[in-house]
Every structure is written in structure tokens, then in C-alpha cells.
Amino acid sequence: MRLTRESVLKGAFAILDDYGLGDLTMRRLASSLGVQPGGLYWHFANKQTLLAAMADEIVTGIATDSLQDEPGRWRTNLAGITETFRTALLRHPDGAELVAAGYALRPGSGQPAQTMIKIIERAGIDPVDAQAAAGALVHFVLGHAAEVQAHDRLRRVGGLPDPTAPAPDPEQVFRTGLAIFLDGLQQRLDLPQR
Amino acid sequence: MRLTRESVLKGAFAILDDYGLGDLTMRRLASSLGVQPGGLYWHFANKQTLLAAMADEIVTGIATDSLQDEPGRWRTNLAGITETFRTALLRHPDGAELVAAGYALRPGSGQPAQTMIKIIERAGIDPVDAQAAAGALVHFVLGHAAEVQAHDRLRRVGGLPDPTAPAPDPEQVFRTGLAIFLDGLQQRLDLPQR
DNA sequence: ACCTGAACACCGTTCAAGT
DNA sequence: ACCTGAACACCGTTCAAGT
Numbered sequence: 001m002r003l004t005r006e007s008v009l010k011g012a013f014a015i016l017d018d019y020g021l022g023d024l025t026m027r028r029l030a031s032s033l034g035v036q037p038g039g040l041y042w043h044f045a046n047k048q049t050l051l052a053a054m055a056d057e058i059v060t061g062i063a064t065d066s067l068q069d070e071p072g073r074w075r076t077n078l079a080g081i082t083e084t085f086r087t088a089l090l091r092h093p094d095g096a097e098l099v100a101a102g103y104a105l106r107p108g109s110g111q112p113a114q115t116m117i118k119i120i121e122r123a124g125i126d127p128v129d130a131q132a133a134a135g136a137l138v139h140f141v142l143g144h145a146a147e148v149q150a151h152d153r154l155r156r157v158g159g160l161p162d163p164t165a166p167a168p169d170p171e172q173v174f175r176t177g178l179a180i181f182l183d184g185l186q187q188r189l190d191l192p193q194r
Numbered sequence: 195m196r197l198t199r200e201s202v203l204k205g206a207f208a209i210l211d212d213y214g215l216g217d218l219t220m221r222r223l224a225s226s227l228g229v230q231p232g233g234l235y236w237h238f239a240n241k242q243t244l245l246a247a248m249a250d251e252i253v254t255g256i257a258t259d260s261l262q263d264e265p266g267r268w269r270t271n272l273a274g275i276t277e278t279f280r281t282a283l284l285r286h287p288d289g290a291e292l293v294a295a296g297y298a299l300r301p302g303s304g305q306p307a308q309t310m311i312k313i314i315e316r317a318g319i320d321p322v323d324a325q326a327a328a329g330a331l332v333h334f335v336l337g338h339a340a341e342v343q344a345h346d347r348l349r350r351v352g353g354l355p356d357p358t359a360p361a362p363d364p365e366q367v368f369r370t371g372l373a374i375f376l377d378g379l380q381q382r383l384d385l386p387q388r
Numbered sequence: 389a390c391c392t393g394a395a396c397a398c399c400g401t402t403c404a405a406g407t
Numbered sequence: 408a409c410c411t412g413a414a415c416a417c418c419g420t421t422c423a424a425g426t
Contacts, residue, residue, distance in 0.1 A: 003390080026419060038421075039391050047419065100337075104344035129370050131362065136334050136371030139341075143294075143333025150298035168325065176323050177330030184378030197409080220400060232402075233410050241400065392425070399418060406411070 003035060005043045012054055013092065020153060021094035026050075055102040058095050062088050062112055074123035075182055078116060082141060082178060085112045089145040093152065096145035103142065113138050124189050133185060140181065144174050197229060199237045206248055207286065214347060215288035220244075249296040252289050256282050256306055268317035269376055272310060276335060276372060279306045283339040287346065290339035297336065307332050318383050327379060334375065338368055 001007075011033045015024045026047055030037040044050040062084050070077065089095040103110060116134035121127055148170045195201075205227045209218045220241055224231040238244040256278050264271065283289040297304060310328035315321055342364045 025417085027417085036392050036394095037419080038393080041420070042390055100340075104340060128362065128366075132367040132370035133374055135338070135341075135367060136374065139337025139371075140330050140333050143337050144329070146294075147298060147329075147333075168322065172322075173326040173329060176326035177333075180327055180330065180378035180382070181375055182378070183381045184374035184376070187377045187381060188374070219398085221398085230411050230413095231400080232412080235401070236409055390426085393423095394421105395423105396421080397419095400416095402413105402415080404412095404414105407409085 001034070003033065003039060003043060008033065008040060008043050008050070009053060009057065012050060013057075016054070016092055016094065016098075020156075021097060051098060052102050055099045058088055058092060058099055059085075059110055059112060062115075074119050075186065078119050078123075078137075078185075079178065079182065081112060081115050081119070082137060085138075086141050086145055086174065089141070090148065094149055096142050096149055100142045100146060103138070110138075112141075120185070123185075125185070129188075137181060140177055144170070144177065195228070197227065197233060197237060202227065202234060202237050202244070203247060203251065206244060207251075210248070210286055210288065210292075214350075215291060245292060246296050249293045252282055252286060252293055253279075253304055253306060256309075268313050269380065272313050272317075272331075272379075273372065273376065275306060275309055275313070276331060279332075280335050280339055280368065283335070284342065288343055290336050290343055294336045294340060297332070304332075306335075314379070317379075319379070323382075331375060334371055338364070338371065 008029070012024060012029055015029060015032060026040055027037045030040055033040075040050075044053070062081065089099060092098070099110075113134050116137055117127075117130050120130040120133050125133065151167070202223070206218060206223055209223060209226060220234055221231045224234055227234075234244075238247070256275060283293060286292070293304075297307075307328050310331055311321075311324050314324040314327050319327065345361070
């Protein structure tokens with residue numbers, strides 16, 4: 001069968017889902033597609049480009065899907081994309097690590113961050129602070145999701161120190177962190193603008 | 195010269211500081227120490243263990259140094275370790291990535307997180323929320339520092355899209371994110387406890 | 389245009405054998 | 408106890424040559 005950019009991406013996600021990011025090598029991907037390693041480089045310049053395309057696919061569509069832009073309801077809207085962002089990251093194993101690697105290159109880019117900035121600006125925060133706030137939120141979500149998935153990976157390999165240890169509910173932990181941050185943001189809006 | 199655990203660590207930091215985490219390989223470390231690659235494995239079980247030891251060294255001493263535990267001044271204390279944590283990460287190239295890799299394994303561990311939890315608890319937040327809050331703060335700092343250092347690395351290699359682009363001051367961005375988070379935490383304390 | 393074959397320059401890790 | 412020599416099983420990437 002002939003290779004396409006899409007079939008390569010599909011094969012890459014199959015390996016990611018079944019074995020994780022650590023097993024996603026160009027050679028392994030090639031052999032799973034019945035092709036020589038060099039063949040992949042016709043469709044993707046290098047591994048980094050392939051991973052970036054995967055990260056894009058994970059994150060694409062989040063913004064428009066979850067943003068019901070009702071003015072005056074910034075908190076609901078912001079909590080919405082943040083939750084959707086988290087869910088998208090958790091959909092594939094090591095999704096957070098994958099997306100984070102791309103975000104390191106072009107920081108504030110990516111649909112989620114851009115949409116967050118818009119919401120925060122429209123709520124009444126000045127652009128500079130809005131960008132900083134969105135960045136902080138993105139870091140929180142990525143870090144949180146990466147931690148959850150690292151835990152998943154350890155359990156998968158059976159390398160957990162104590163599998164019966166009382167682990168706190170990640171969903172609960174996430175909501176608490178998010179609530180604290182939104183409270184801080186809300187306070188800036190309630191205060192008289194200088 | 196005879197190898198010791200300390201001399202291996204020292205050599206590893208030398209490569210990290212001069213060339214970055216990407217160039218820190220066991221083989222390169224060995225040759226810089228005038229030794230065969232296999233020789234390193236007498237002192238460290240594997241590369242992961244070596245990196246964990248480096249992460250520990252970066253983070254160790256933060257807590258006690260910066261925590262002047264003045265009760266009733268939780269905000270100052272918390273801002274203090276957070277800033278110190280950030281500075282420690284930025285001291286070595288890719289320090290954030292290095293420490294984050296270790297944190298993924300044992301989430302809430304590490305001196306900074308533990309000290310943050312203590313401060314937040316003493317301020318009057320219940321233990322479950324305190325742990326979530328500290329986790330969120332750690333994720334924020336790690337993500338922020340990783341972003342700054344990824345930018346540094348790109349500039350070093352000369353791979354920045356536009357070196358004259360107006361980059362926002364990282365210190366300013368950091369302080370804004372931190373302030374928002376601390377405001378949110380403060381509000382939980384001001385509110386009547388349920 | 390798209391892929392093969394084959395190589396180049398690397399990795400981390402193991403382990404018998406030496407000192 | 409501590410390290411060498413040498414191997415094993417991998418990597419990402421390139422590129423002439425084939426079809």
C-alpha cells in the first residue's frame with residue numbers, strides 16, 4: 001500500500017495509543033507500516049515535525065468546539081476550554097508530554113492559549129496580563145495532565161511503589177487548582193481598575 | 195584519576211552547563227571523564243538514576259534556605275520559596291526539564307512542594323486543598339521555567355524565528371501568574387470557613 | 389513522485405575479564 | 408572494589424539508486 005501523510009500520522013497514533021511515546025520510533029513506525037525507515041522522510045522532514053503534527057491534531061478543534069462565547073460569562077467559558085483542553089490531552093497516552101514539547105518552541109501559540117487570551121481580555125483584563133494569565137493556566141493544565149499520564153504509564157509497566165496507596169482523585173485536584181486560579185482572576189475584575 | 199559518585203555528578207553538570215541536556219549522554223560523559231562508558235554504571239545504576247541525582251541537587255536546600263517561617267505571613271513565605279524554586283531551576287540550562295522529569299515519577303514529592311504544602315496548611319487551608327494548590331503552583335513554575343529555557347536554547351542554536359521580535363519580560367509574566375494564584379488562595383482564607 | 393538498500397554516526401546497557 | 412573491552416540491541420537521518 002502507498003504511504004500518505006495521513007496514513008503515517010494514523011500509524012503513529014496507533015503506536016502511541018498501544019505502546020506510548022517511548023516506543024514511537026521512526027524505525028518501529030516504518031516497520032508497522034511495512035516500509036523502510038527512510039521512506040517516512042518523504043512525508044515528514046524529521047521526527048520532530050511528525051510529533052508536532054500529532055500535537056496539532058490533539059489540540060485542533062478544541063477552541064471552536066468548546067467556546068460558546070457568551071459575554072459576561074467569562075468564567076464559565078474559560079473553565080470550559082480549560083476542561084476541554086485537559087480532556088484532549090488525556091485522550092492519548094503521553095498526550096501532555098507530546099503537546100508540551102511543541103509548546104516549548106512557540107510558547108503562547110496553539111489554539112487553547114489563544115482562545116484563553118481572548119476570553120480573558122474580553123472579561124476586562126489588559127492584554128499583557130491576559131497573556132501571562134493564559135500562559136499560567138496552560139502550564140498548569142499541561143503539568144497536571146503530564147503527571148496523571150506519568151502515573152498511568154508507571155501503573156501500566158507495574159512500576160508503582162505501592163499500588164494500594166491512597167492516590168488523591170486527579171479530577172478533584174485539577175478542579176481545585178483551576179478554581180483557585182479563576183478566583184484570583186475574578187478578584188482582579190472586581191477590584192476598581194487603575 | 196579514580197571515579198567517584200561526586201566526580202561523575204560534577205562532570206555531568208559540566209556537560210549540562212556547557213552543552214545542554216541533549217548532549218548529556220553516558221558515552222560523552224564517560225569520555226569527558228577519561229573513562230569507558232561501562233565504568234559509569236558502577237556508580238549509577240542507569241542514566242535515569244544519574245539524572246534524578248542531578249535534579250535532587252538542583253532542588254536541595256531550597257526549602258530551608260528561603261523559608262523564614264513567620265506565621266501570619268504565609269503570602270510572603272509562599273512567594274519566597276516559589277521565587278527561589280524558579281531561580282534554582284534557571285541556574286542550569288534545561289534545569290526545569292530535568293527536574294520535571296523526576297517530578298513526573300513521584301508527584302508531590304520534592305522539597306519545594308512539601309514546603310509549600312506546609313505553608314498553605316498553616317495559613318488555614320485544609321490538607322487536601324493545600325496539596326492541590328501546591329501542585330498547581332509547582333506545575334506553573336516548572337512550565338514557566340521550561341518555556342524560558344526552551345527559548346534560551348533556541349537562541350543559543352540560532353533557531354529563533356525572529357530574534358528582534360518583542361518578547362515579553364519573563365520575570366514580569368511570572369510575577370503576574372504568581373500574583374493571580376496567590377490572590378485566589380488569599381480569597382479562600384478571607385472567606386468564612388464552611 | 390515515492391520508496392528501497394545500505395550506510396553513517398550515534399545511543400544505553402551488560403558483563404566477562406582484568407587489575 | 409573499580410574499571411576495561413567488547414559486544415548487543417537499538418536509535419535518527421541521509422542519499423544514491425531503483426521503479
